[in-house]
Amino acid sequence: MTSQTATAERSPAPAHPGARSWLLLAVCExxxxxxxxxxxxxxxxxxxxILVMSASSASETVITGGRTALDIHVIPLVFTMVVGLIGVVNTPSFLSAYRRTGVLRRLGTTPASPAMVLVAQVAxxxxxxxxxxxVAFGAAVLFFGAKPPIDTGAALGALALGIAVMFALGMVVAAVAPTPNSALAMGLVAYLGLGALGGMFGGKESLPDGVARVGEWLPFGAxxxxxxxxxxxxGVPGPQMAVLAATAAASAVIAAVFFRWE
Incomplete structure (x- = not known):
């Protein structure tokens, strides 16, 4: 046995980040x-x-099952806005800044993979x-008497899928944006464009019929x-759920293919 072989055998295996490292990174993020x-x-x-501005009149219009326009229209819109702003606008800006400042490249030389930053930031x-x-739902309940969804399980599933698609789109922005400013600009354009087609400004009834139908199949409107x-x-419309799932999966693949660590 050569001395080099003996040294190699005695050398400990590279340490891999444990649960505590993941937790510390998430806390730092x-x-x-x-x-x-x-x-x-x-x-x-x-x-x-937006909820407060719309709630007064919407909370007085009962639509079905004791649920008002506030419950059925305003709250879903507000929830989607929250997730879209964080997933499509904020998260890509952070990740692009990390790439620009060399954080991701430097992590590549340590046992902590740069992918840990992505996971921690998304979490x-x-x-x-x-x-x-x-916060939004608490304000709606406390001040305007909003009610929970009739089908809670379907609502939680729809929320999970909505979160997945918005953050997947944000990863695409982070993958292709060369600078933090461009990531912010691209994220805002994508968010506002999808939101406009999905009825964020004045509702879908204010859009031309053809545009409104297209918006129903895009991530925000769906x-x-x-x-x-x-x-x-x-219940939840199966075709639109399928579109959301397919968009999330396709966006994740695109982000993985084009993401640059430096």
């Missing part, structure tokens, strides 16, 4: 998000502001989105529709 005041306030404040973003939706159906107790 959470602190970064909290320090970004604009990125923290806008996903929480803007949807709640923190999902928690932020859940908190944002909780997410709002499946949540509305769950809130009304009508």
């Amino acid at each position: 959470a602190k970064m998000v909290i320090r970004d005041t604009a990125g923290l306030i806008v996903p929480f404040g803007l949807p709640v502001l 923190v973003g999902v928690v932020q989105a859940v908190l944002g939706m909780a 997410a709002v529709d499946v949540l509305s159906s769950a809130w009304a107790g009508e």
Whole structure:
């Protein structure tokens, strides 16, 4: 046995990050998000502001099963706005900044894979989105008497799929954007474009029929529709759920193919 072989046999295997490392990284990512005041306030404040502006009249119009227009239309729209702002706009900006400053490249030389940052950032973003939706729904219940969905299981499934598709689209933005500013610009354009076609500005009834029909099959409009159906107790429309799932899967593949670590 040569000395080189003996040394190799005695050398410990490279350490792999354990659960504590993942938790510490997630905590660090959470602190970064909290320090970004604009990125923290806008996903929480803007949807709640829209909810408050729309709730007075919407809470008086009963549609079905004791659920009002606030429950069936406004809350699903606000939830989708929260998830879209965090998934499509905020998360790509953070990841693009990490690439620009060399954080991802430097992590590649350590036992901590750069992929850990992606997972931690998405996990923190999902928690932020859940908190944002909780704040909005709590305000709706407390001040305007909003009610929970008739089909809670369908609503939770629709929410999970909506979160998945918005964050997958955000990963595509993070993959192709060369700079943090371009990531922010691309994310905003994608978010506002999908939102406009999905009825974020004035509802789908304010859009031309053809445009509204197209918007129903795009991520924002489809997410709002499946949540509305769950809130009304009508189940969830299978074709739109399938479109959301396919979009999430395709976006994840595209992001994985084009993502650059440096």
